[in-house]
Amino acid sequence: MRLIIASALGLLIVCMIFFPPARATQWVGNDDGEFDVGVAPSNSYVFLQESLSTGMSWSSSPPNNVISMQYNPDRGYSWQYQGWEEWFQTTTFSDSNGCISFSIQVYSMWTGGLDYRVDDPATGCAPVSGVLQTSAVWYIQEDMNSVSRISDVYFGLTAGGSRSHTFYPLQNWQWLRSNLCWCGTNGGATTFANAGGTSYMGSNLNMWAVAPPIQIATAENSNMPYGQFQGSGTTLMTQSFGWSPPTPPPCSGGGCGH
Amino acid sequence: MRREQLIFILLLLVGASLLILAAKPMVPYQGRFPANVNRLSFGSSQTDDTGWLMPANTLISTSYVANQSLSSFIGAALNVYPYEIQSGTALDLGLYVKAKLVATQNYVLTGIYKTPATILRNAGSGLAEFSNSTVGYTVALLHLTSSFPAGTKVTVTAWASNPVWIQVDTLPLSRSYELTSSLQYTPPEIIAPEAGSIAPYALSIGLESS
Numbered sequence: 001m002r003l004i005i006a007s008a009l010g011l012l013i014v015c016m017i018f019f020p021p022a023r024a025t026q027w028v029g030n031d032d033g034e035f036d037v038g039v040a041p042s043n044s045y046v047f048l049q050e051s052l053s054t055g056m057s058w059s060s061s062p063p064n065n066v067i068s069m070q071y072n073p074d075r076g077y078s079w080q081y082q083g084w085e086e087w088f089q090t091t092t093f094s095d096s097n098g099c100i101s102f103s104i105q106v107y108s109m110w111t112g113g114l115d116y117r118v119d120d121p122a123t124g125c126a127p128v129s130g131v132l133q134t135s136a137v138w139y140i141q142e143d144m145n146s147v148s149r150i151s152d153v154y155f156g157l158t159a160g161g162s163r164s165h166t167f168y169p170l171q172n173w174q175w176l177r178s179n180l181c182w183c184g185t186n187g188g189a190t191t192f193a194n195a196g197g198t199s200y201m202g203s204n205l206n207m208w209a210v211a212p213p214i215q216i217a218t219a220e221n222s223n224m225p226y227g228q229f230q231g232s233g234t235t236l237m238t239q240s241f242g243w244s245p246p247t248p249p250p251c252s253g254g255g256c257g258h
Numbered sequence: 259m260r261r262e263q264l265i266f267i268l269l270l271l272v273g274a275s276l277l278i279l280a281a282k283p284m285v286p287y288q289g290r291f292p293a294n295v296n297r298l299s300f301g302s303s304q305t306d307d308t309g310w311l312m313p314a315n316t317l318i319s320t321s322y323v324a325n326q327s328l329s330s331f332i333g334a335a336l337n338v339y340p341y342e343i344q345s346g347t348a349l350d351l352g353l354y355v356k357a358k359l360v361a362t363q364n365y366v367l368t369g370i371y372k373t374p375a376t377i378l379r380n381a382g383s384g385l386a387e388f389s390n391s392t393v394g395y396t397v398a399l400l401h402l403t404s405s406f407p408a409g410t411k412v413t414v415t416a417w418a419s420n421p422v423w424i425q426v427d428t429l430p431l432s433r434s435y436e437l438t439s440s441l442q443y444t445p446p447e448i449i450a451p452e453a454g455s456i457a458p459y460a461l462s463i464g465l466e467s468s
Contacts, residue, residue: 122464
């Protein structure tokens, strides 16, 4: 009996060490699980496309009332595999008027300091009409060169207006398993009042839903809920985000029909 | 080995270890990393989509003075409109701090872009207004070991083997200068920022640091 108990406990400990914890609860804010392409991706791309099926608004987003769509690499993998132990983040920012900016920010995982950033526009933001409305599409694609380093990052916004920008940063950083964060900015947490749509994660390589990060890297958070990944093992995965649009009120008092 | 020699070697090892520990933290940062909207930018603040067809084989320099001290990195970005770019065009950027060359970056433009720009209006005098699609080519100096004080002049040079449409600053705080005409890109090690003739327009150069 003792042998069985000891064996079971040993197995449990081994499982806890080698298998990351699964989450039974729905993913929220800065944790929507992660996607991976399984290999060091060379001459390839991995994109995130956010298609809004309902308008996006928020009741608060301290400290500056700006929200972000973040494309974040895994913290542990960045520590292990990224040269200089750096964390390479790409982000689209928007204020409540749809004034947007695109950004790449690289942080030292030794000191927490900013090692590099580049923004478009370099200062302030640029208005793009309709980016917070139904049917708007937010897009970030990271392209990799022959040695798996990120060669360029394409940002796109398509709505009533449009704006796109491609950064060619130094080719210092490699693509690593990543996740999406509909979040705040400057370390803050956004409380979304209304939002909904579908995330598409696509590549020329097969993509996989993988266990969520053990340790979150981004300082921001939100109340944005995410659904389960669909299409794992294919070149296009999907995941819902936000809330379904409110159902219209039931017909009453002869207000419906003719 | 004599006892004194052993003690000397031990002291040397302890001293060296202390120096290494002081130079680099051995424990990684445990906090999280912010997506900051605020940035230390001291270059052009252009957001209009106005482009100028930069001539081929001409080294053009644009300088800005930092309004704060510069630490950790100095990065520059030059925005190109992806419009009728000839495949194989070389675009070379140089970064100078206090007139001294500190970084170069060489690109070969493919002429193939996800969202090509379109000309919305010919603005005359060699200018055109473009749709909201730009490509930012960068040059940067990373991992600075010491900072530069406020007032440091930073210069960016650009050279292309074929004409390319570059975003210009229509409300410039600084001018651009045409330095040399050369069929090959040869960045000088030392630059005289205001040498040469004044270019018709100031290139829009984004400059950032921390």
